[in-house]
Amino acid sequence: MVAVIQSSALRKKKSLKKGIQFTLMVVGQSGTGRSTFINSLCGQEVVVPSSTIPDPKDDSLKKEMTMRTENVELEDAEGVKISLTIIDTPGFGDSIDNEMTFEKIIDYIRHQYDEILLEESRVRRNPRFKDGRVHALLYFIVPTGHGLREIDVTIMSKLSSLVNVIPVISKSDSLTREELELNKKLINEDMKHYGIPIYGFPFDLDYDDEETIDANTYLKTLIPFAVVGSNDTFEADDGSLIRARKYPWGLVDIEDPEQSDFIILRNALLISHLQDLKEYTHEVLYEKFRTEALSGKNDEADEADDSVLQVAQAKEIIKSRSASVGKGSEGYLAREEQIKLEEERLREYEEKVEQELLKKRQELLDREKELREMEERLTKERLQSPALSAAPTEDY
Ligand SMILES: Nc1nc2c(ncn2[C@@H]2O[C@H](COP(=O)(O)OP(=O)(O)OP(=O)(O)O)[C@@H](O)[C@H]2O)c(=O)[nH]1
Ligand SMILES: [Mg+2]
Incomplete structure (x- = not known):
């Protein structure tokens, strides 16, 4: 028993040294700002945004969707390391018939569950096995002023039972406060109408502490998160360096909670709810998949x-x-x-x-x-x- 505790503590220590593994998938139509968001989230250029000169080898220019994986090592102020895997989906929604694209994403997510299922059934585990499950999927909604489009409803409905889907409205600096509120309202109404079970920062009134209940209740009210991204940093009035968008009238600081939900979403993803998203993936979403798979999913x-x-x-x-x-x-x-x-x-x-x-x-x-x-x-x-x-x- 002692040996078991020791080895599990050792493993934990090892995994902390390696960094907490977290996988994020970003889905949204071309030009919705996925690359810029990824760079903003990581505070570095992880993917080349489409505003720069196109690379002839860039697959995203083709009609067919590709899935691109990037690995980034992040470290927070307290020295906690996160080994972040980001899967970008250039070309999503560009075809006339997107059914194949949807299937590709779904197959990818299911395949990761299949791999775990197989690994769990082994008497002797593979020491090099890598858990590739997607812990959160950011879905970029185009704010049309008319709620969700058919493509949004279809893909979000298909994905929500497999993965923690978090809807976002990107480029929210291009909307007025009233437009943003209207878009959020209509999108929420549509998600409710179509019964799309997105990740809604769940909590248990009997089990969770007051702080968690308050935080999750607040985060719920922000869905879909309105985000602003930027690939550039500028010097602010106080001399500090900020990631912002520069307009003739001034800077839009993407980390200013008054201007967008970016910083709140980043904190939720990478700090406050990272473990929760991982646990929900393992205990609820994967468990459902496992039960269905073992019972022949019939x-x-x-x-x-x-x-x-x-x-x-x-x-x-x-x-x-x-x-x-x-x-x-x-x-x-x-x-x-x-x-x-x-x-x-x-x-x-x-x-x-x-x-x-x-x-x-x-x-x-x-x-x-x-x-x-x-x-x-x-x-x-x-x-x-x-x-x-x-x-x-x-x-x-
Ligand atoms: N106003 C505004 N523009 C943005 C924002 N984020 C990105 N953009 C701009 O939108 C354009 C597309 O951004 P990308 O980040 O390349 O978008 P993408 O979804 O990765 O595009 P593809 O990879 O081509 O599918 C660029 O010109 C960005 O500068 C934002 O928050 N606000
Ligand atoms: Mg891109």
Whole structure:
């Protein structure tokens, strides 16, 4: 037990030294300011913004969407390191038919879950395994003044059950305060109308402390976050260097909370809610994926579960009906007969559902057995190969 605690503490220390791993995906149509936002978030040029001379090798100029991964090491004022992986999606939404693009993003996210699932089922973990799960996805909404567009509704609905989707309105400096409020309102109404389950800074009134509840309640009110980005820094009146956009009338300091939600969003992503986003990904989103994958992700199982519920409900109805049948009333025998028949039918149905559940459970056991056998075979092969040795696994 002591050894287990020691090794887990050691692993934690190691991962802190390496930096807390966090993966962020940025999705939005061309020119919405993704690159500028990424650079602003990291405080350095991580991606080349499209305003600069186009690189002939730049894939984003093609119609087909690409997924570009950048790794950045960040360190906060307290010396905490973050090993940030950013996935940019140049070319998103540029095709006439975006279905393939949507599938590409979804496949990528699901593939990361598949990899973890496989890794978890191994007897001996791969010491070099890298958890590539996407912990947050920033979706850049184009503020049209008419709420969400069809493309926004489709992709956000598809992604929200797989990943923590955080909607943002970029270039918010181009909107007046009233326009921004109207856009936020309409977007929120649409998200509610279409039932899009975005990451809403969840909290538990019984479990969370007051500070967390207040912070999360406030963050919720800001959705969709209005952000301003810039690739340049300027000297402010007090001589300090600020990241800002320069206009003829002056500077728009992107970190000024009066002018945009950028700094609040950055703090939430990289400081206050980093762990929460990771935990939510692991405990809720991945867990849902895992359960569905292991149960064969079939609707039949759900149907079977629903059927159990239906049987229980039907039984209740029959019970209440038989209770309401008064003694001596007309047609008493006929009704009793009818109830008997209904009960009989229900029993048959119940048996069918139980059989169905047993069948599913057996399939699951068979699948687990197959995985174990595969694992044993791999272990044997690995033991024969001297190059691979056991090492501690990484924390998720
Ligand atoms: N006004 C304003 N302009 C911005 C902002 N962010 C980016 N831009 C400008 O918008 C243009 C596109 O910005 P990018 O960051 O290259 O946008 P992108 O989404 O990465 O574009 P692609 O990679 O071509 O899809 C550039 O001219 C930026 O200077 C912002 O917050 N406000
Ligand atoms: Mg770009």
